[in-house]
Amino acid sequence: MLETLQLAWRVTMRHWDVYRQNLIANMSPTISDPVFIILALGIGLGAYVSDMDGRTYLMYLAPGLAISTALWTAFFETSYGFFIRHTYEHVYEAMLTTPIGPHEIILGEFIWVALKGAGMSLVVTLVLLIFQVGAWPLAWVLPFVAAMVAISCGAIGFISSSFVRNINQFQTVYAFLINPLFFFSGIFFPLDQTPIAIRSICYISPLFHGVRIGQAALWNEDLVATLLHHGPLLVGLTAILVPAAWLRIHPKLYR
Amino acid sequence: MEGTANTSAGESVIECQGLTKVFGNIEAVSGTDFSLRRGECFGLLGPNGAGKSTVIRIIYGATPRTGGSLRVLGYDPAIDARAIKKHLGVVTQNNALDEDMALRDNMLMYARCVGIARRDRAGRVDELLDSLSLAHRATARIRQLSGGMQRRVVFVRALLRRPRLLILDEPTTGLDPAVRLHLWERVRALKADGSSILLTTHYMDEAERLCDRIVIMDRGRIRAEGSPRALIERHCPGTIAVFPPDPGLRRRVAQVADATPEFTWFEDRAGVNVRGPDLRSVEEFLFKRGLVPLMLRPSNLEDVFLEITGRELGDDA
Numbered sequence: 001m002l003e004t005l006q007l008a009w010r011v012t013m014r015h016w017d018v019y020r021q022n023l024i025a026n027m028s029p030t031i032s033d034p035v036f037i038i039l040a041l042g043i044g045l046g047a048y049v050s051d052m053d054g055r056t057y058l059m060y061l062a063p064g065l066a067i068s069t070a071l072w073t074a075f076f077e078t079s080y081g082f083f084i085r086h087t088y089e090h091v092y093e094a095m096l097t098t099p100i101g102p103h104e105i106i107l108g109e110f111i112w113v114a115l116k117g118a119g120m121s122l123v124v125t126l127v128l129l130i131f132q133v134g135a136w137p138l139a140w141v142l143p144f145v146a147a148m149v150a151i152s153c154g155a156i157g158f159i160s161s162s163f164v165r166n167i168n169q170f171q172t173v174y175a176f177l178i179n180p181l182f183f184f185s186g187i188f189f190p191l192d193q194t195p196i197a198i199r200s201i202c203y204i205s206p207l208f209h210g211v212r213i214g215q216a217a218l219w220n221e222d223l224v225a226t227l228l229h230h231g232p233l234l235v236g237l238t239a240i241l242v243p244a245a246w247l248r249i250h251p252k253l254y255r
Numbered sequence: 256m257e258g259t260a261n262t263s264a265g266e267s268v269i270e271c272q273g274l275t276k277v278f279g280n281i282e283a284v285s286g287t288d289f290s291l292r293r294g295e296c297f298g299l300l301g302p303n304g305a306g307k308s309t310v311i312r313i314i315y316g317a318t319p320r321t322g323g324s325l326r327v328l329g330y331d332p333a334i335d336a337r338a339i340k341k342h343l344g345v346v347t348q349n350n351a352l353d354e355d356m357a358l359r360d361n362m363l364m365y366a367r368c369v370g371i372a373r374r375d376r377a378g379r380v381d382e383l384l385d386s387l388s389l390a391h392r393a394t395a396r397i398r399q400l401s402g403g404m405q406r407r408v409v410f411v412r413a414l415l416r417r418p419r420l421l422i423l424d425e426p427t428t429g430l431d432p433a434v435r436l437h438l439w440e441r442v443r444a445l446k447a448d449g450s451s452i453l454l455t456t457h458y459m460d461e462a463e464r465l466c467d468r469i470v471i472m473d474r475g476r477i478r479a480e481g482s483p484r485a486l487i488e489r490h491c492p493g494t495i496a497v498f499p500p501d502p503g504l505r506r507r508v509a510q511v512a513d514a515t516p517e518f519t520w521f522e523d524r525a526g527v528n529v530r531g532p533d534l535r536s537v538e539e540f541l542f543k544r545g546l547v548p549l550m551l552r553p554s555n556l557e558d559v560f561l562e563i564t565g566r567e568l569g570d571d572a
């Protein structure tokens with residue numbers, strides 16, 4: 001078990017080694033996208049939206065977008081990233097000649113995605129806090145929530161990787177699954193006023209639960225109640241998605 | 256290095272019986288038996304798609320087998336792949352290098368993957384880069400290196416752990432003659448140091464020079480086995496006379512060869528060929544009939560290979 005973790009960690013470290021070759025370039029879009037959406041929508045559109053449950057639109061957007069970085073980074077790593085490493089770069093073929101096995105590769109990928117999701121949302125959260133968007137006391141919760149969201153969304157990416165026949169097909173997944181997930185997870189508007197059908201679907205979105213917890217943390221209000229409500233749902237969804245991803249992707253690495 | 260593999264069961268490093276592998280409806284390997292003895296260089300030859308890489312991937316546990324029994328360094332790769340891979344080096348058919356990383360950084364990363372202690376990594380990597388004449392490019396990105404250099408980098412990666420079993424899957428395909436010679440020297444040195452080697456190659460001269468024993472595979476089955484000399488003696492002994500590819504000549508050659516039992520003829524890229532028992536008799540036979548060949552040569556492993564696997568292009572060629 002310890003050796004499994006150790007071997008998985010080497011996979012994680014390999015990704016970090018490659019990632020940090022172009023650290024600034026690699027981080028730029030993941031950080032700048034949410035920051036500029038927050039600024040543009042928050043300041044621009046926010047001028048016309050006077051009151052979002054008693055806070056400015058800028059403040060409303062901030063936590064959701066900080067958490068959403070985990071969705072993007074995780075999904076891209078385990079869809080396009082995984083596919084390229086697997087099919088074009090033969091990274092896993094080389095790894096499998098070392099004591100690392102297929103299970104350790106999958107575990108290492110999940111660790112990487114969790115850490116990357118947490119790291120990205122940490123940076124975005126810090127930027128927000130520095131510009132006084134959000135409250136400090138509970139903000140430390142965000143990277144942890146982001147890690148969980150990254151794991152579950154990474155699982156969605158893996159599952160899609162197991163179905164696509166070529167790299168272009170990820171565009172369909174992106175267009176009809178990831179995009180709606182992003183826009184209907186309570187980041188841009190509260191879901192309370194949406195039709196019940198949409199609200200029910202949101203309940204099976206791990207991002208939605210992560211966003212709710214992130215909002216309670218960054219707005220510094222009823223975190224415990226929110227955690228009790230959305231925490232088990234986020235963990236539960238992750239506990240379904242991860243084994244499903246594992247079962248789907250393992251035969252790709254070992255067949 | 257931790258653990259010593261148990262190879263007490265005879266002196267076989269690889270022992271495989273009735274090995275089969277089915278992908279969907281393709282039977283890639285169909286009942287393969289062979290064994291690789293300790294300290295031996297063993298060649299696995301066969302046309303593209305014969306199943307060589309699949310056998311190799313099964314050996315180190317990267318692919319599950321469908322049937323048959325297999326022991327590698329005393330372990331079953333379906334159960335103990337990790338134990339096997341601690342003593343293994345593989346030159347994969349694809350280079351599978353991280354092209355955007357600097358050469359030395361990439362090798363340090365793999366030194367971590369194979370479990371070399373942090374304090375020993377740099378020393379081991381530098382030693383190997385030096386011995387494969389790559390030290391002067393240590394900081395270059397891998398994509399900037401020539402094909403021959405990249406292939407040597409894969410050798411460095413395979414040798415990091417001082418493997419007891421070295422697997423080479425088409426190690427010299429596409430390389431220039433100087434690089435091939437250089438790599439052959441390395442393989443001989445490793446063998447002299449006691450490594451056992453499993454080699455696949457499409458170069459018959461390479462197999463003839465490096466391998467103690469060879470099996471020839473075709474469509475998942477083993478068609479012949481033995482030392483290069485024994486295979487030539489058994490399947491294709493004698494001398495071959497080569498004629499240019501001319502239809503008139505072809506007719507005459509066919510006519511005279513078909514009429515004499517100990518002579519056979521065949522066509523290939525080079526032209527029309529007549530094979531007979533030995534140099535003297537072939538010469539006499541042809542000159543008497545006024546046929547003057549371009550050259551006479553002893554038959555070699557390539558003739559055996561083509562004799563066994565056929566001269567037509569297979570499905571995967």
Ligand SMILES: Nc1ncnc2c1ncn2[C@@H]1O[C@H](COP(=O)(O)OP(=O)(O)O)[C@@H](O)[C@H]1O
Pocket residue numbers: 255278281282283301302303304305306307308309310571
């Ligand atoms: N992962 C795979 N899925 C399906 N078919 C495969 C796979 N790997 C190999 N094959 C098939 O198995 C056969 C043997 O392939 P391979 O072992 O790569 O041959 P060789 O290395 O001798 O050229 C080929 O027909 C190939 O198409």
Ligand SMILES: [Mg+2]
Pocket residue numbers: 307308309348424
């Ligand atoms: Mg092959």
